[in-house]
Amino acid sequence: MRAQADEAHSDLRAALEHLLAAGGKRVRPTLGLLVGNMLGAPLEKLVTLGAAVELLHTATLVHDDLIDGALLRRGMPTLNARWSPPATVLTGDFLFARAAKLAADTDHLPLMKLFSETLATIVNGELTQMFTSRGLINRENYDKRIYAKTASLFEMTSRAAAMVSPADETVIESMRCFGYEIGVAFQIVDDILDFTGDQNAVGKPLGSDLLNGLVTLPAIYYAEANPEDPDVLSLPNGGWTNNENMTRLVENIRATDAPKRAMNEAEGHIESALASLDSMPSCAERDALENLAKYIVDRKV
Numbered sequence: 021m022r023a024q025a026d027e028a029h030s031d032l033r034a035a036l037e038h039l040l041a042a043g044g045k046r047v048r049p050t051l052g053l054l055v056g057n058m059l060g061a062p063l064e065k066l067v068t069l070g071a072a073v074e075l076l077h078t079a080t081l082v083h084d085d086l087i088d089g090a091l092l093r094r095g096m097p098t099l100n101a102r103w104s105p106p107a108t109v110l111t112g113d114f115l116f117a118r119a120a121k122l123a124a125d126t127d128h129l130p131l132m133k134l135f136s137e138t139l140a141t142i143v144n145g146e147l148t149q150m151f152t153s154r155g156l157i158n159r160e161n162y163d164k165r166i167y168a169k170t171a172s173l174f175e176m177t178s179r180a181a182a183m184v185s186p187a188d189e190t191v192i193e194s195m196r197c198f199g200y201e202i203g204v205a206f207q208i209v210d211d212i213l214d215f216t217g218d219q220n221a222v223g224k225p226l227g228s229d230l231l232n233g234l235v236t237l238p239a240i241y242y243a244e245a246n247p248e249d250p251d252v253l254s255l256p257n258g259g260w261t262n263n264e265n266m267t268r269l270v271e272n273i274r275a276t277d278a279p280k281r282a283m284n285e286a287e288g289h290i291e292s293a294l295a296s297l298d299s300m301p302s303c304a305e306r307d308a309l310e311n312l313a314k315y316i317v318d319r320k321v
Contacts, residue, residue, distance in 0.1 A: 021071050021078075024118040035099055035111045039078055042096045047206070048073045048173060050312065052181040055195050058305035061185035065126050069184065072122035072135065073177045079115035080142055082108060087150065088232055131180045138176040141168050154233035155255040157243045162236065166207040167200075174203025194296045198309070201293035206316050208286040211236035212279045215270060217320065227270035233260040237285065239269075241278040286317050 022040060025033040049070030056066040084090070085098040086108045092098060100108040116139070123135040145168020153161055178199025182192040214229050215238050229236050235243070235255060243252045251259060251269040260266055273279070293313045300306050 021075050024071075024075065024115075024122070028114065031107075032111060032114055035103070036115070038099065038102070039082070042094045044074075044094065046074060047312070047316075048077055048177050051174065051199065051202070051309075052177045054305045054309050054312065055178050055198075056181035056185055058300060058303055058309070059182055059185035059187045059191065059195075061181060065128070065184045066181060068122055068125050069131070069177070069180055072119050072126075073173065073180075075115055075119035075122060076135075076139065077173060079112045079119060080146075082112035082115065084146070086112075087146070088228075090228075126184060128184050131183055134176055134180055134183070138172050141172045145169055145172075149234065153235075155235070155258060155260050157235050157240060157252070157255060159240055162240060165234075166204060166211075170207035170210070171200050171203030174206065175200040191299075194299060198293050198296040198313075201289045201296065202313050202316055205286040205289040205293070205313075208237055208282055208289070209317055209319065212238055212282050212286070213321065214238075215274050216279050227266060230260055230266045230270055231263065233258075237282040238273055238278045241281045242269075242273045242276055245276070245278070246272075283317065290314065290317050 022036065025036040028036075052070045052073060053066050056069070057063070081093065082099055085093055086100040086105060089100075090098050091101040099111060103111070120132075120135065120139075123132050126132070145165060148168070149165055153165060175196055176199070179192060179196040182195035187195075211229065214226060214236065217226065225231070230239060233255075243249070243255075246252060249269070249272070251265045251272070253259075254262070254265060290313050294310060297306055297309060300309075
C-alpha cells in the first residue's frame with residue numbers, strides 16, 4: 021500500500037503515510053488472506069488483493085470524512101482536517117486509481133470486474149444516503165445502505181479470494197455468503213458502538229450518525245418501540261439538525277434495550293456466516309475465520 025505513492029507528489033506520499041499511520045483493524049485483507057490460504061490460492065495474488073481492498077476502503081474513508089465534515093477518525097485528525105477539500109478529493113481519487121491498478125495486477129479479469137462493480141455499489145450507496153436517507157426511519161433503506169457501505173466490500177473480498185483459488189462455484193458462493201454475513205454484522209456492531217462505545221476508543225463523538233441524520237438499527241428499534249417520542253417524530257422533518265434534541269434521543273436509545281436487540285441481530289448474521297464454513301476443510305485458516313467472525317460481535321471499537 022505504501023509503495024503505491026512512491027512515484028507520486030511528495031504531499032500525496034505524506035497523505036498516504038498519515039492515513040496508514042492511523043492504523044485500523046485490517047479486517048478485510050485478513051479475511052482475503054485467510055479464505056485464500058484455506059483454499060490454496062497463490063499467496064502473491066492474495067497479498068495484492070489484500071492491498072487493493074484495503075486501499076479501496078481507505079479511499080472511501082477519505083471521501084466519507086470530507087462529505088460528513090468529520091475531523092477525527094480512530095482518534096486522529098482526518099485528512100480533510102489538515103488539507104483543503106479539493107486536495108482531499110484528489111487524494112481519494114488517487115487512492116481509488118491505485119487500488120484499481122492493484123486489482124488489475126492480480127491478472128484475473130473476473131476479479132477486476134467484481135472490484136469495479138463493488139466500487140460502483142459503494143459510490144451509489146453514498147449518493148443514496150446523501151440524497152434520500154437523512155432522517156428516514158426505514159428498515160429496507162437501512163439494509164441497502166449497510167450493504168453498499170460495508171457488506172459489499174467484505175463480500176467482494178471473500179468471494180475474490182475464493183475466485184483466485186482452485187475452488188468450484190459452490191465453494192465460491194459459500195465464501196461470498198460468509199463475507200456478506202460478517203460484513204452486515206460488522207456494520208450493525210459499528211452502529212451499536214456509535215451509541216454504546218467509549219468515545220475515546222471509537223475515535224469520534226457518540227451519536228454522530230444521528231447528528232448526521234442517519235437512522236441506524238438501534239434507533240430503528242427504538243423508534244418502533246416509541247413511535248410517539250417527539251424526537252423520533254421530528255426526524256423526517258429535519259429534527260436531526262437540532263443538536264440538543266438528538267443528544268437527548270441518543271441518551272434515550274442508550275437507556276433502552278434497542279442496542280441489545282440490534283446486537284442479537286448481528287449475532288444472527290454471524291451464526292449464518294459460521295454455517296457457510298461447515299463444508300470447508302478443517303485447518304488453521306478455517307479456525308481463524310471462525311474466530312474472526314466471533315470477534316466482530318465481541319469488539320469494543
